Amino acid sequence: MDDTMTVKQRAHKFMLTNRKTCLVSGVSDVLSFDLSEILLETDQGMLLIKGSDLHVNRLTLEKGEVDIEGKIDSLTYSETSGHMAKGESLLGRLFK
Numbered sequence: 001m002d003d004t005m006t007v008k009q010r011a012h013k014f015m016l017t018n019r020k021t022c023l024v025s026g027v028s029d030v031l032s033f034d035l036s037e038i039l040l041e042t043d044q045g046m047l048l049i050k051g052s053d054l055h056v057n058r059l060t061l062e063k064g065e066v067d068i069e070g071k072i073d074s075l076t077y078s079e080t081s082g083h084m085a086k087g088e089s090l091l092g093r094l095f096k
Contacts, residue, residue, distance in 0.1 A: 010064050012044045016072060022049075024066045030059060039070060048076040 012026030020051055029041040036047040043064075055072035 009066045010043050012042050012058070014047075016035070019072045020069065022068045022072060024068065025064055027066050028062070029061070030056065030066065035070075040066060044077065046078045048074075050074045050076070062096075 010026045012024075014022060015090050017020045024040060024042070024047070026043040026080060027040050027077060030047050031038070031039040031041055031046075033054065035054055036050065038054055038056065040047045040049070049068065049072060051072040051074070054068060054072070056066060057069050058065070058067040060066075
């Protein structure tokens with residue numbers, strides 16, 4: 001069987017409540033986080049969450065879920081496949 005057929009993609013959901021709490025599913029990895037930014041690798045691409053006083057309350061990579069709390073100002077998606085294939089660094093992808 002082809003390897004591309006055996007890889008199962010999880011459902012990716014983002015549920016935001018009052019711009020204060022959110023639940024993200026379909027997360028492969030948390031690449032970085034601080035009080036103003038959280039960078040997640042999801043099954044649908046990179047997700048950059050910006051805001052203030054951001055905290056990762058729960059992280060379950062086995063289920064692919066992350067709970068985030070704080071004031072959420074923006075969400076930005078970007079594709080990963082093109083950049084990852086070139087071997088570009090995380091900083092190179094962010095500041096392109």
